[in-house]
Amino acid sequence: MGQLIKLQDYISRYEQNIYHYPGEFIRLKKAQWEKVKYAWENEMLDAFYSSEAKMQNLEEWLELEEKKSFFSTVKNWFRRSQQQEERTNENREEAPFFLSFAAEPNTLDDLKALFLEKLFHLQLRWASSTLRDESLIDKKYYDDEKLKYFLQRFPDTYLCLYKPVFRLRNAPVELEIILLSPIMTWCITIVEGKEDHIIIGSHERFWIEVTNGKEKKIVNPLIALNRTEKIIKKIYETHHVQFPIKKVLLNRQGYLEYQHAPRDIVLIDKRNYEQWFSSLRSLASPLKHLQLKAASALLRYCQSQYSERVEWQETNENEEQEADTFF
Template sequence: MGQLIKLQDYISRYEQDIYRYPIQFVRLKQQQWEKVKAAYLAGELEKHYGGTGYSEEDDELYISEKTGILSKMKNMFARNDRKDEQVEEQAGTAPENVNVFSLHIPARPESLDELKQTFLNQLLRFQMKWGSSTLYEKSFIDQGFILDEKLRFFLQRFPDTCLVLYKPIFLLKNAPVEAECILITPTEVWCLSFLEGEEDAAFEGSNERFWMKRHHIHPDKKVLNPMLSIKRMEQIVSGILSLYEVTLPVKKAILSRNGYIDYPLSPFDVQLLDKRHFPDWFKRMRSSQTPLKHQQLKAAQALLEYCQTTSSRRQEWNQETQETRHDESTT
């Protein structure tokens, strides 16, 4: 599944260390899948994964870097044993047997394929939490993103090596600019724009500000020319990557998975991936087995540097800071 490294203006752990977290996420996901599959084959799925289900607190049980940092904090502040235990409890340090993704399988799947789909659906919510929080801070996600079909499409149907920025907000000369979707693969960067409507809708392209959408049942309707946003997106991405001397090619594509695009005079550097051409492109993207590359991670880091972030400090760390100041003032 693709890795969500930036969602709108929410904070991202990938901003802190892009060279660590992509590899760590893949490892955690693979480890957890092997545990789920082994439990299924042993007939013990309900025993291990039939618990109370999902809660936000479950997601925060596991943040892998906490153990080491907490240990340093204990030495730094010279806490007594009782305080140490309280800090670990509040920060959510997880014992080894804690279910990392807090999965809940509601019923025994009839096949491994069904189990895998259930696993991916459960993992999606964790992934969004994973991609919008750090040890010290978190953002409050609009729950609409959980049901966002396009976001789910990128996160569940692309390889682990695809890094996704979904509706990121770039800060350029102190002016926020929202993009649509940027997909960073090991070999290229894709700027993607969706142009979709009813099944088999046809979009007539032109150089005008609006295109025409036609359908055999619904009335004709004007839609904003997607070339405008995708060209702006490509200019932003190419400009940032050139500043950091990233050599990955930047490509542009308009996606219409359930319809058709008719634009004979379309720019040569924009791919129109409609119902006729999308399946081949999608198959090629999914079949890629190229591992994560240095230039890919460098590109991700460069783009994240220019993204706007809105977040709040975790409550447990605010409380910890207050206690630390109080202890220092009484010594």
């Protein structure tokens, strides 16, 4: 399952430590899948749900402990560094994935599908909150087919920035989908409509989409795609990241016709989609340091809109009172 490291301008846990959370997610996913698979094979799902309910309470307790540790750091500033404390918090964090499924799985494939759906919800949570802060996520993303595609159909080692908002020269700029594999940066623009529609490309500002014999104009999708590549290249150059970039125009349900397409554009439609998709899915490679370095460089420029979580606001008030007494 691909990892959602940035969604629009929502705050993300991955922004805090990109070198920690991708590996942590893979570890948690593997451990949780083995548990739920064993429970299902041995007809013990009810007992598993009960156990997970206890773990949910444990998760709440762990977050409370993290908060206490944070304020302890403030009070004991001269005894330990904030960086050491953050590392302790990260290593202590656990995130049980779920309590139960919405439906009873009858086959292993059913179980996998339900498991991926729960993981999808976990990804949205990680991509819109941290221990202290959270962003108000638009509910439309829970049903976003394209977002689910990049998270549920790709390996764990793929890191996705889904239409991220970058802050450049004090102005917000929304980019296209960015997918970081262990060996490549994929800039992807999806141009899709009804089944078997045809997109006719050109060097003009407007392209033609043909559906059931009817034509309509669409904005040239290469404008946004080229802008995305240009910004990524500049960021990589600034931070000395040497990580290949490829631009993809993706049409899974129809066809792309562009006689004189630029050579640096990869056109993927119904005719070559399966081959392209299989090549990405079959990439057997762990997370790479250069991949994480590239992700770190990109996340530095991402904009985040968020507010402090309610429980932290309440804790802050109590801790401020204690701090006044302490000092």
